[in-house]
Amino acid sequence: MSRDFRLTRTLHPPRTFVSGPLVAVSLSVRSEHMHKLLKALLVGALVALVVAPAAAQDDLGNVIIGSTFGSTGVNFNPITSSTATEQDIMNLLYPGLVGVNPETAIIEPNAPGGLAKSWEVSEDGTVYTITLKDYFQWSDGTPVTANDIAISWAAITSGQVETPLAYLTSYITDVRVIDDYTLEVTIPEPSCESVGNFYFQAFPSHLVMDADGNVDWQAVNTMTMSSPEDLEVGPYALSAQIPDQQTALVPVAEGQWPAEQEGPILNDGYIQKVVGDQTVQIEQFLAGEIDFLTFVPPDRRADIRSAEGISSYEFSPGDTWDYFAVNHANPENPQPARDENGNLIEQDPHPLFAVREVRQALAHAINMDDVITAAVFGEGSKMQSMYAPGTWVYNDEVPFYEYDPDRARELLAEAGWTDEDGDGVIECHGCAHAEEGTPFSFTLYTNQGNTRREAFGQIIQDQLAEVGIEVDFQTIDFNVLVDMLDQQTFDAVILGWRNSYPFSPDYTQIFGTSGDVIGGSNSVSYVSEEMDELMRRALTLPGCDPQERAEIYGQAAQLFHEDLPYIVQFSTNGMYAWQDTLQGVDPYPANLLWNLTEWTRTE
Structure with a gap:
């Protein structure tokens, strides 16, 4: 995104x-x-x-x-x-496993730019046998084979590679090489968007894999290509x-x-x-x-x-949306959502943002009409969840957080944040996770050179100050910011997503527990087994009826509204x-x- x-x-x-x-x-x-x-x-x-x-x-x-x-x-x-x-x-530079017909925006076998020539599905819908095109080659003359796709899955499951593809473990059980041009991909249960999750780009496995199939994972981690x-x-x-x-x-x-x-x-x-x-x-x-x-x-x-x-x-x-998000976990002690056995790990909470009512207060304190006007000159739409108006899963019954600074102050006070010393900045007085007297002050980052995000950040800084929150708003180099998100060592960010192509409403990648790993896309450490389950249900709904799936995604949107993995967001035409x-x-x-x-x- x-x-x-x-x-x-x-x-x-x-x-x-x-x-x-x-x-x-x-x-x-x-x-x-x-x-x-x-x-x-x-x-x-x-x-x-x-x-x-x-x-x-x-x-x-x-x-x-x-x-x-x-x-x-x-x-x-x-x-x-x-x-x-x-x-x-x-x-x-590198083709992906599957390709899309650009006219229909549908993933199809033998589509241009994709390695997959055809695929067959088992009777129970859980095993895809994929035949690859046999005419692609690397620039050293080595043919592109099934190993060049399967190595991505091996990297994800090795536990030795920091990769944003970690979320794929929610969709895929195994990837096996049958022969040079045949792969077998197993999924945990039939899925309405299965092949859309088979996206691995070709990687030159022959550079890091020996004759016995052993991979130098340190080399994979350090190769920038x-x-x-x-x-x-x-x-x-x-x-x-x-x-x-x-x-x-x-x-x-x-x-x-x-x-x-x-x-x-x-x-x-x-x-x-x-x-x-x-x-x-x-x-x-x-x-x-x-x-x-x-x-x-x-x-x-x-x-x-x-x-x-x-x-x-x-x-x-449009296919892009920007958001203001806060870290739910302590940036001084980042850890994954689950251990190696799949059990939830109790997160070290962020001293300011771990409490849901505090995040709701932030949402009430920001006037998104001002943001749309200042950041995108009216050429965009407020989003009350992760789904933009006009998408097939949009649920117009999910309410917006009304701009209400008084309500924001009430919620903050109920959570133990009040200004007792009269300096204009609220402090912790009986709050859940910060030391007594800690001022509500944090650093907000966005990437340099993005004028709409700079306008967004300035409004957040000014309007949160009105409810007693001190924001140090900074623009920094994009790659530095990406590293902070990958390592989960930040308080708050303004960034954006570009939607998948074709559009998929499954957001396990950024809001699922499988994405809450170092290098993963759930950088804010939002942990919700209910969100995991809603995403799973919508993906595996028998018959894949679009209206029924949209209803489930609507429930996910309501949960997003209540939990606020991200505080506020908007799409741009x-x-x-x-x-x-x-x-x-x-x-x-x-x-x-x-x-x-x-x-x-x-x-």
């Missing part, structure tokens, strides 16, 4: 300088020699774009220029990476990086990418530029220095709509934009980059 983390993974491909700008190279046949030449030329383009971006853009020819803000990706290991920026690059010398499958290969400035990809060498079966690569590369913030990103786009935007900040949408030479595509609900010099752009809702390999750039 843009943490910006992926909520679940995108299921198809949408990580000594040569000086001087890139010379346009048209490659109808990419030999290994020409592949290396294009890599060298693209490295030169990286330098040129940093030194003279406008001039360099004119010389880029058929190379597509995208962008992100904050930081470049630093980890393109599909087992351990957890950010959307890195996922955008990884989707272009962020060098041009690292292996990839395609359609692109990592060419070069300038940290926190640019990441460049080039098409893989001729013969590596199965163009006949998976479609041609019609451009000469892709560069992901890093810009300082969204304002800079928009200005560079309007100046023609960036070719497309996967998200347009609401305060600049009027500029995009009125600009000449630019096309756009809008959709609602979607908008894509691209230069008219791009040819082949054919967007779908929540899916702009599905055919990036077929885009071309003309002057």
Whole structure:
């Protein structure tokens, strides 16, 4: 999701300088020699774009220029990476097990970009025998085999790898290799979205596995796969990086990418530029220095709509949502929700936020209408749970927390938080988990350069001050923030999720106990066996009737409203934009980059 983390993974491909700008190279046949030449030329383009971006853009020819803000990706290991920026690059380097038909947004056998050619299901619906396509290969010539998928499951269950995929243990019982191109995936019970949880991206197992099948897990943990010398499958290969400035990809060498079966690569590369913030990103786009935007900040949408030479595509609900969340557990003593035997571990409570009524007070103290106006200029929707209006599981009977500072003060006082010394900040006087006299003061983090989150944070800081809560609001480097969440060493954050594609209402990944592990996605340590059970019931409902499933997810939304794993959240309407010099752009809702390999750039 843009943490910006992926909520679940995108299921198809949408990580000594040569000086001087890139010379346009048209490659109808990419030999290994020409592949290396294009890599060298693209490295030169990286330098040129940093030194003279406008001039360099004119010389880029058929190379597509995208962008992100904050930081470049630093980890393109599909087992351990957890950010959307890195996922955008990884989707272009390694195929996933299953693919999606972009027109229907349905997972299908033999879909482009997926390794699965076909699958059969056992009579009891719990065993999937998956046959893989046999024509993918790594850049060293090694075929992509079933081991390259099964190793992700082995990593999850090894207990030796910090991975955001840990939540998959809620959906999968076992993954077995039958032969080089056959996998057997076992699930605990029939599931309405089973294949959607089979998403593992290819990982080069032959680099870390010996002939007896023993894996060097330390190597898996430390591999970032962020060098041009690292292996990839395609359609692109990592060419070069300038940290926190640019990441460049080039098409893989001729013969590596199965163009006949998976479609041609019609451009000469892709560069992901890093810009300082969204304002800079928009200005560079309007100046023609960036070719497309996967998200347009609401305060600049009027500029995009009125600009000449630019096309756009809008959709609602959008595929991203931002949230304000607090850690339910003590950040000085993070621990998983369950032990190695699956039993719940009693959590060391956060001194401020472990009590549910305190979280409810925070929700009453924040005016979300102000947030929608200031952060997204009205182009978004308040969310009273994890489901946005317009999604098929939305339950309009779940109430919103009304903005009511007086009610917030009452709840805080009932929880033992009052201002006895008259300094304007409430202190603990009979509270549950903090020492007597402890002021209600905490640090709130978000990622640098995100203007809507900065506006969100400023409102939270100001409005919580009105009920006696002191907030130190800080913007920090995105990768530093991600590490804090992975390690669960924070008080409070503002971040966001980009929904899975296709959309799935199953949020076990971020609100289930299986995700409450170091490196997992339940960073706030929300522990609720009731939420686990509701998610399980909706997934395994006999017959999979959508209306009945929606009713169960509605109960989960009500539980979310009461427990507040996150305090408040809102979704932003979607908008894509691209230069008219791009040819082949054919967007779908929540899916702009599905055919990036077929885009071309003309002057």
